[in-house]
Amino acid sequence: MLTELLVSPALWITLAVLAAGWLVYAFLCWRQKFEFFNSLPGEENFSFIWGNLHMFPRPMTGAASFKFATGLLSKNRRWYRFWVGPFRPVIFLFHPDHCKAILQTSEPKPLGIGDTMKLALPWLGEGLVISNGERWYRSRHMLTPAFHFDILRPYVDVYNKAADILCENIDKLADTGKSFDIYPLLKLCTFDIILKCAMSVDLDIQLKGNALYFSDTFYRITVSGDEFYKCCDLVHEFAEDVIDKRRKELEEEGPPQKRYLDFLDILLTAKDESGKGLSKEEIRAEVDTFLFAGHETSSTALSWLLHLLTQNLDYQVRVQEEVESVLKDRDSTDVTWADLSKLETLTCCMKEALRLYPPAPGVLRILTKDMEMDGVTLPAGTRLIAMIMNLHRNPDVWEDPEEFRPERFEKEQTKDRSPYAFVPFSAGPRNCIGQVFAQNEIKVMASKVLFDLTPDPDHPVVPNSAAVLHSETGVWVYANRRILWH
Numbered sequence: 001m002l003t004e005l006l007v008s009p010a011l012w013i014t015l016a017v018l019a020a021g022w023l024v025y026a027f028l029c030w031r032q033k034f035e036f037f038n039s040l041p042g043e044e045n046f047s048f049i050w051g052n053l054h055m056f057p058r059p060m061t062g063a064a065s066f067k068f069a070t071g072l073l074s075k076n077r078r079w080y081r082f083w084v085g086p087f088r089p090v091i092f093l094f095h096p097d098h099c100k101a102i103l104q105t106s107e108p109k110p111l112g113i114g115d116t117m118k119l120a121l122p123w124l125g126e127g128l129v130i131s132n133g134e135r136w137y138r139s140r141h142m143l144t145p146a147f148h149f150d151i152l153r154p155y156v157d158v159y160n161k162a163a164d165i166l167c168e169n170i171d172k173l174a175d176t177g178k179s180f181d182i183y184p185l186l187k188l189c190t191f192d193i194i195l196k197c198a199m200s201v202d203l204d205i206q207l208k209g210n211a212l213y214f215s216d217t218f219y220r221i222t223v224s225g226d227e228f229y230k231c232c233d234l235v236h237e238f239a240e241d242v243i244d245k246r247r248k249e250l251e252e253e254g255p256p257q258k259r260y261l262d263f264l265d266i267l268l269t270a271k272d273e274s275g276k277g278l279s280k281e282e283i284r285a286e287v288d289t290f291l292f293a294g295h296e297t298s299s300t301a302l303s304w305l306l307h308l309l310t311q312n313l314d315y316q317v318r319v320q321e322e323v324e325s326v327l328k329d330r331d332s333t334d335v336t337w338a339d340l341s342k343l344e345t346l347t348c349c350m351k352e353a354l355r356l357y358p359p360a361p362g363v364l365r366i367l368t369k370d371m372e373m374d375g376v377t378l379p380a381g382t383r384l385i386a387m388i389m390n391l392h393r394n395p396d397v398w399e400d401p402e403e404f405r406p407e408r409f410e411k412e413q414t415k416d417r418s419p420y421a422f423v424p425f426s427a428g429p430r431n432c433i434g435q436v437f438a439q440n441e442i443k444v445m446a447s448k449v450l451f452d453l454t455p456d457p458d459h460p461v462v463p464n465s466a467a468v469l470h471s472e473t474g475v476w477v478y479a480n481r482r483i484l485w486h
């Protein structure tokens with residue numbers, strides 16, 4: 001019977017008609033979508049294989065990527081559509097109104113097939129940066145107390161101590177009279193800090209270097225899947241070991257008496273409204289997330305700040321003089337919690353560096369419902385990227401956007417500016433939970449690096465707009481120790 005059916009031409013004709021019908025329907029749907037998205041400002045050179053991907057520079061790294069991305073502003077100052085392959089339109093947003101529309105919502109991050117964020121899942125798990133919906137909401141609620149001022153205040157000591165070691169390391173290189181790349185030193189320092197603040201772990205990595213950090217490509221998504229998964233395992237094992245030991249300590253001895261509360265103490269004791277704590281897997285995901293989100297971004301921001309101060313020596317001197325005047329008549333060069341708000345010029349310079357080179361150059365969202373922008377209704381399912389990097393260089397928002405002008409952030413000049421014009425830490429419900437931590441850390445470290453820094457013209461910076469906007473060639477400087485003021 002079945003064999004008869006299978007050889008029956010009627011069956012095959014019916015199937016062929018159904019398939020053809022489905023193909024026509026799918027084509028019509030696609031054409032409608034194609035026409036709608038093509039009516040938006042965007043790239044025209046459409047390929048049925050690549051969409052507009054073939055328009056991207058190859059490789060999409062270094063100066064070419066940065067120039068390409070910021071160059072989109074010359075095509076449109078509000079938004080720009082790209083086809084990623086023939087079926088997926090992505091809209092890049094460059095204007096405060098557009099960025100506000102998406103950032104003030106809790107729309108999720110896209111984690112479907114081909115979405116770049118999905119790549120980080122095996123490594124970061126569903127920690128705060130990646131999770132969506134209920135899971136994100138519950139974790140955000142439980143972790144917010146970890147960033148309360150009372151918790152952050154004692155970390156200033158940690159920043160000072162780590163920065164002292166950083167200065168010793170810079171000192172050794174300064175003595176050689178040769179230029180050097182300061183970026184790796186900054187990364188080690190911020191990694192040292194986050195290990196201490198997240199888990200009270202002291203690996204002395206600034207002094208010894210560390211196997212965990214240097215194990216090939218720790219915290220870097222590699223082309224080799226095998227290597228990537230091995231690195232993930234190494235990091236997860238390390239974190240799990242620390243978590244297990246701490247859980248035992250907390251159960252046996254209660255909250256720590258001799259040291260500050262770190263993020264892990266908070267994670268292990270946090271409870272939701274129903275009195276339920278975080279699972280072991282959730283805690284590990286958050287620890288991994290803090291270790292990643294909490295060091296590369298800060299060190300990159302500081303590297304750009306120092307680079308810009310080498311290019312603008314008048315500001316370097318003003319920052320040095322400000323720090324000296326705040327710390328004068330003290331026995332110690334340590335910056336205190338109370339000093340942080342007095343460092344106004346430094347704060348303006350830091351913000352200007354975050355404007356020109358935001359470490360997170362863009363944030364992604366996917367619409368779960370239709371959204372109106374510029375009188376157009378974008379359908380649910382549309383992927384949007386708030387391009388922080390372009391927003392911060394948009395000539396419709398910033399006068400002479402390419403110029404380093406820290407005074408833009410003086411109170412008088414900010415009062416008429418949209419709060420969505422400057423968003424290095426994103427904005428809205430999914431803004432950066434670590435932004436105060438990061439800014440305090442950068443200010444302490446910058447105040448301590450009281451060297452006279454000058455650029456090395458043989459090693460120019462090359463901004464690379466990857467997941468973190470860093471200089472592909474590092475940040476090479478000559479350093480001269482300043483005579484301290486006491």
Ligand code: HEM
Nearest residue numbers: 128129293294297298301360363425426430432433434438
């Ligand atoms: C200069 C330094 C930093 C910059 C520029 C920065 C920037 C950002 C941005 C733009 C986002 C939004 C990402 C998105 O929506 O996809 C974000 C989220 C986040 N950041 Fe930061 N960040 C910095 C430092 C830190 C530090 C030091 C920590 C932790 C100690 C941290 C922890 C996080 C977490 C957990 C999230 C996810 C928040 C959520 O979705 O609820 N960041 N950060």
